[in-house]
Amino acid sequence: MGSSGKPFICNLAAKMDYLAYLEDEEIYVNLAGYYGYLETAYYASQDLRAEGKDIHPTCMEILDGAVVPVFLEKARLAGLKVPEHYVTNGYFEPPVIVDSINPFMTRQSIVLKNGHQERVAKSMTRNFTYAICCQEVPPESKIGNFRMVLGWTTQEKYLDLAQQVWQIFRIPVANIRIITLPDESVLVSAMRSIPFQRLTARELRYVESKVQWPI
Structure with a gap:
């Protein structure tokens, strides 16, 4: 510089x-x-x-x-390659990357194993109020x-x-x-x-x- x-x-x-x-x-x-x-x-x-x-x-x-x-x-x-993904306000199946979709937060969570879905979904959706985007993580x-x-x-x-x-x-x-x-x-x-x-x-x-x- x-x-x-x-x-x-x-x-x-x-x-x-x-x-x-x-x-x-x-x-x-x-x-x-x-x-x-x-x-x-x-x-x-x-x-x-x-x-x-x-x-x-x-x-x-x-x-x-x-x-x-x-x-x-x-x-x-x-024409770019993107992961398979879906929008939900509750249930999702790991392994996924979860992104918030609401005007109050910008957060992501990587969930690779079963057992944490409900806790993550509740937090990211603000008690199942707002949607989240879930991207499937290939093996x-x-x-x-x-x-x-x-x-x-x-x-x-x-x-x-x-x-x-x-x-x-x-x-x-x-x-x-x-x-x-x-x-x-x-x-x-x-x-x-x-x-x-x-x-x-x-x-x-x-x-x-x-x-x-x-x-």
Whole structure:
């Protein structure tokens, strides 16, 4: 990052409300990484969209990436491999990854063996009130993740997948949960945006090489 350093680029980004121009794609990007409803970043995307600017993520893209069953369906329709999954508000059969679907929490639980279903379901559904998304974990598979920044990642083996996820979902900085099968093929499982301040020095250097801050 040269002489600027991480504090400098983080402070500069904050002054610009994390809004930048991505020259390669001629679009604006909202790099805040936290787009909760009623938060400034959510409305920044909404306002720029209303002004006619091609800003990403849009409010719809924010929701598509955050709501796990919507993420899975959008990924599947775009040609990515995803796990078998279903939505329930109670019973599920291990081994599964359980994700909450309600406006009050964002949680996951990996349940690999029988015996804990009722406790997990009760907690994740808020006493069986809200739905949960359950993804089936294939035998001998591994659950992992990689970090994606504007379609790039430090993990070379996921570079193509990172670019695909970026083009489909348009979330600039995100942690991508994956399931790797015994044959090394990969299923995309979920994504969570990463707050800009939590980017590593290497990731910030990449951002700095790709964007212009004054918009």
